[in-house]
Amino acid sequence: PRWSRKVLPFWDRYLDSWDTIFAFGKTLIDRKMEELEGQVERGKEVSGYLSYLLASGRLSLDAGPISLTPLGAPLLQTSNTLSWALYHLSRDPGIQEALYQELKAVVPADRFPGAEDIPKMPMLRAVIKETLRVYPVVPTNARVFYEKDIVIGDYLFPKNTLFVLAHYAMSHDETYFPEPERFLPQRWLRGHGSPHHPFSSIPFGYGVRACVGRRIAELEMHLALARIIQAFEVRPDPRGVEVTSVSRIVLVADKPINLEFIARPG
Secondary structure (H helix, E strand, C coil), rough: HHHHCCCHHHHHHHHHHHHHHHHHHHHHHHHHHHHHHHHHHHCCCCCCCHHHHHHHHCCCCCCCCHHHHHHHHHHHHHHHHHHHHHHHHHCCCCHHHHHHHHHHHHHHCEEEEECHHHHCCCHHHHHHHHHHHCCCCCCCCEECCCCCCCCEECEEEEEEEEEEEEEEHHHCCCCCCCCCCCHHHHCCCCCCCCCCCCCCCCCCCHHHHHHCCCCHHHHHHHHHHHHHHHHHHEECCCCCCCCCEECCCCCCCCCCCCCCEEECCC
């Protein structure tokens, strides 16, 4: 509640945390700008996604937090999702082996996985989808419908109604996901599992207000997970520690996720 912001310390801590994130992002962009300017002065060709955004004017250094969202938001999505994916793969050797065999069949041992390989690896995509279903990074979201009254079914919602979107509850609905608490990537494979509603799991949102960094996050998650599984066998914490999720604005682990990475031969 607004009245608590002057009484309790949490609101100021929240704002300070965001200031730290944006200051760090600006430091990285400033450093990159200096690097790009130096390359241009030396007559070198510049490339890369950040270079494209800066050169095309699509990323404004004066826009502050909004302009940093496409770069910062995917980091949160990627780190959380990869942690959970590796946690479950370590606890299910069968799924991990199936993913490894898929990687071996698609990506030669002498090169790293690339973006062009992702469409050929349905198990890889299924693992990421299932991880985002079980652990949507943002468990709830909200939007105010400013434009007009809206009718949904037999209910009338007047203009300026606040809608809360319960992503976690939606993606754990047994109607569409039998055994919703189980990590079952095969439910996303063609010819397996039961059909589910296309809006039953939308971890990035949908429409014009969907996550602007979605494509970057998806690319990072797929390539990072593919490279890790290509290079390592992942085993669970030998102490047998169980990890569960808790909501702290975003969905996070209730304790550190500790894993063992065993280098694969060759």
